Amino acid sequence: MIPFTYKRAGAIEEAIGAPGRFIAGGTNLVDLMKYGVENPVHLIDINRLPLSAIESLPDGSLRIGALARNSDMANHPVLKQNYPVLAEAILAGASPQLRNLATAGGNLMQRTRCYYFYDKGFSQCNKRAPGTGCAARDGYNRIHAILGASEHCIATHPSDMAVAMAALEAVVNVQGPQGKRRIAFADFHRLPGSTPQFDTNLHPGELITSIDLPPVVGPTRAHYLKVRDRRSYAFALVSVAAMLRIDNGTIADARLALGGVAHKPWRVPGAEHFLTGKQPGEAAYKEAANLLLAGAHTYSHNAFKVEMAKRAVVRALTVAESRS
Amino acid sequence: MQKDLPFTEVTRRDFVGSVVGVAALLPEAALAESKQSPVTLKINNQIHTLNIEPGVTLLDALREYLQMTGTKKGCDHGQCGACTVLIDGRRVNSCLTFAIMHEGEEITTIEGLANGDQLHPMQAAFLQHDGFQCGYCTPGQICSAVGLLNEGHQNLSDDEIRELMSGNICRCGAYPNIVTAVKSVYRQRGPA
Numbered sequence: 001m002i003p004f005t006y007k008r009a010g011a012i013e014e015a016i017g018a019p020g021r022f023i024a025g026g027t028n029l030v031d032l033m034k035y036g037v038e039n040p041v042h043l044i045d046i047n048r049l050p051l052s053a054i055e056s057l058p059d060g061s062l063r064i065g066a067l068a069r070n071s072d073m074a075n076h077p078v079l080k081q082n083y084p085v086l087a088e089a090i091l092a093g094a095s096p097q098l099r100n101l102a103t104a105g106g107n108l109m110q111r112t113r114c115y116y117f118y119d120k121g122f123s124q125c126n127k128r129a130p131g132t133g134c135a136a137r138d139g140y141n142r143i144h145a146i147l148g149a150s151e152h153c154i155a156t157h158p159s160d161m162a163v164a165m166a167a168l169e170a171v172v173n174v175q176g177p178q179g180k181r182r183i184a185f186a187d188f189h190r191l192p193g194s195t196p197q198f199d200t201n202l203h204p205g206e207l208i209t210s211i212d213l214p215p216v217v218g219p220t221r222a223h224y225l226k227v228r229d230r231r232s233y234a235f236a237l238v239s240v241a242a243m244l245r246i247d248n249g250t251i252a253d254a255r256l257a258l259g260g261v262a263h264k265p266w267r268v269p270g271a272e273h274f275l276t277g278k279q280p281g282e283a284a285y286k287e288a289a290n291l292l293l294a295g296a297h298t299y300s301h302n303a304f305k306v307e308m309a310k311r312a313v314v315r316a317l318t319v320a321e322s323r324s
Numbered sequence: 325m326q327k328d329l330p331f332t333e334v335t336r337r338d339f340v341g342s343v344v345g346v347a348a349l350l351p352e353a354a355l356a357e358s359k360q361s362p363v364t365l366k367i368n369n370q371i372h373t374l375n376i377e378p379g380v381t382l383l384d385a386l387r388e389y390l391q392m393t394g395t396k397k398g399c400d401h402g403q404c405g406a407c408t409v410l411i412d413g414r415r416v417n418s419c420l421t422f423a424i425m426h427e428g429e430e431i432t433t434i435e436g437l438a439n440g441d442q443l444h445p446m447q448a449a450f451l452q453h454d455g456f457q458c459g460y461c462t463p464g465q466i467c468s469a470v471g472l473l474n475e476g477h478q479n480l481s482d483d484e485i486r487e488l489m490s491g492n493i494c495r496c497g498a499y500p501n502i503v504t505a506v507k508s509v510y511r512q513r514g515p516a
Binding site: 001003004005006023025026027030031033034043045047071094095096097098100101232233 | 359377378379381400401402405408411414415416417420421422424425468471472475486487488490491492
């Protein structure tokens with residue numbers, strides 16, 4: 001780890017005005033610093049900022065402070081009641097110890113677990129060292145992207161929480177030197193394109209202050225399904241956040257987001273619109289899965305993910321349907 | 325391609341979150357001096373002031389600076405749980421957090437669980453049910469299990485205990501007895 005200075009921010013304005021990297025839970029950043037993958041020279045500890053609350057807003061949305069711990073979110077009564085797909089997703093990620101440190105904002109800033117990014121022994125990684133190439137493309141790419149990748153990077157975003165937030169169409173509130181703005185969840189993370197070193201569309205110095213979950217419209221059946229190499233404490237090979245609203249035996253609204261398959265949570269509006277007005281059931285779910293996976297491109301070791309994702313979508317929707 | 329990146333891009337990277345490679349691009353003089361500073365920690369109800377650099381993890385502060393070696397270093401990357409301690413009653417991986425971030429908080433390690441000669445019920449249960457073989461993961465397992473008790477879970481099944489203890493790896497495979505030990509205390513006490 002290279003030497004760095006440490007500053008504890010006492011106010012939001014103090015944090016966003018200072019040069020350096022923000023540290024919250026640190027569960028990913030500290031790890032990457034130990035590996036020398038991240039080398040901040042100034043660290044700004046934001047843990048004492050008043051951003052931990054989870055509160056209902058007058059319009060019925062739920063505001064999650066950027067510093068709310070993953071475990072506090074998963075245990076929050078309103079969140080559990082109104083957004084069960086998010087509680088399920090959070091509890092599917094990491095371990096209890098990590099969820100006690102990890103924050104909502106930090107979860108969104110998590111970096112890929114691509115082996116070639118994480119291990120400096122590999123010289124090629126456009127995300128870690130732009131312009132060096134992508135070792136994963138012709139390497140062991142079993143965990144890598146099948147959607148939205150580029151010739152420059154085939155890494156996936158590792159978060160479970162973000163997949164559920166994408167399905168819920170959350171809004172990320174940020175504050176920076178230029179003021180405050182609200183970022184639609186779909187626009188928060190980005191595809192790698194030719195600049196995979198950028199995971200998000202945040203501007204320099206911007207700090208996530210909170211995440212808003214929109215008001216719940218009618219009873220929703222939901223399920224977060226995570227498929228992984230072991231039953232607990234592992235990253236997703238494929239995950240699905242599925243939400244269904246069923247009125248009089250017909251699907252009134254559907255949401256689907258995939259994790260583990262792309263540089264950001266993957267949604268295809270056409271796949272969701274297709275389900276609207278259909279009878280719930282395997283036939284419709286299979287077609288929605290096909291639409292969601294359209295354009296999938298596989299590499300030498302990850303072709304299995306396409307069929308796995310399709311089956312996971314059908315299963316997640318089937319389980320969601322069975323809930324009330 | 326790296327050479328062609330305008331400097332503004334490098335700066336933006338620094339801010340945005342992929343700081344990778346920045347140190348190599350900055351002139352030497354721009355590198356921060358890492359300075360030792362006094363860090364005051366409350367551990368097992370005792371105040372300790374250490375003169376340490378900000379990059380010292382809580383785990384290393386305990387083991388290397390305070391000689392409190394009950395907390396173990398396994399993977400040092402948050403994957404094994406051997407370093408589990410309690411902060412304000414909540415279990416965390418002490419290897420993935422810097423000591424300086426925890427001033428003013430109540431840190432409890434395996435050394436702080438017993439009451440004098442009276443073992444904590446979880447310690448006693450691990451002995452009674454033989455919840456270990458080599459013992460290296462045990463302090464982390466026990467701190468994690470105490471943290472689990474504090475979380476107020478209702479009516480846990482064996483499977484749920486396994487899931488809630490999945491952040492602690494036991495290389496010897498003592499899991500059946502670990503689950504039995506955790507269950508015995510959980511059943512006695514119920515959710516806290």
